[in-house]
Amino acid sequence: MPQTLVLNATYEPLGVVSERRALILVLNQRATTIEDSDTVLHYSGGEITLPAVIKLVKFVRIPYRHAVPLSRRALFARDGGRCxxxxxxxxxxxxxxPRSRGGAHNWExxxxxxxxxxxxxxDRTLKEIGWKLKTLPREPAGAAWRILGTGKPDTRWITYLRPFGAEHGVA
Ligand SMILES: [Zn+2]
Known part of the structure; x- marks a missing residue:
């Protein structure tokens, strides 16, 4: 199901909702459409384009930030899609x-x-094989990462995600 990117009133990415849920937010004047999607909804009185990106009218304070879910897509995005x-x-x-040597399955x-x-x-360690990492693996920071880990990014989202840490995640 197509999804809509939701931005805070400050343009900070908050998350994704279904296009229909996004339309309801717009119709209730709780959000404004920033970018249209390709989905056109037909109804008895006419038709309406569902939004690809919406921005909340009122600023929403987020009390708690969830950790970025570790997924294959988010990991490849963090590392630029390269080995x-x-x-x-x-x-x-x-x-x-290596996991066989007690290594954890976490961002680090x-x-x-x-x-x-x-x-x-x-199942060897870097020391054993004589390899080095250029940078230490870390959990990616930035609001955009929560979205990359969960939603299927729409190309129209990139402009809004890039300032918040998603360099490689959406092509
Ligand atoms: Zn390689």
Whole structure:
């Protein structure tokens, strides 16, 4: 089902809702349409284009920020879609400290890798194989990441997500 990106009154990305839910927010004047989607809704009185991006009229304070969900898509986005070891296109998730050696499945221990590097590294540590990471893996920061981890990004969202940390996530 197509989704709509919801921005706070300050343009900070908040999350995604269904296009129909977004339309209701607009019709109730709780939000304004920033970008139209491709979906046109027909009704007895005519037709209306559903929104791709809406902005809330009133600022909403978010008391608690959820951790960014660790997904394959969000991880590849964090690492620019490239293998961190050889820069080939990423096709797999590598655990820096192998899971078989007690490595955790968390943002600090996962990197994007190509199949070749992942296979070559196998269940060895970087020290054992003599490889180095250019940057330490971290949980990505920025509101846009919550959206990348959950919704299917629409290309029309990119302008609104980029200032909030999503460099590579939406193409
Ligand atoms: Zn590689």
């Amino acid at each position: 961190v070891y050889c820069t080939a296109p990423a096709t797999s998730i590598d655990h820096v400290i 221990n996962v990197v994007s890798a190509c199949h070749k590097c992942n296979h070559q590294k196998a």
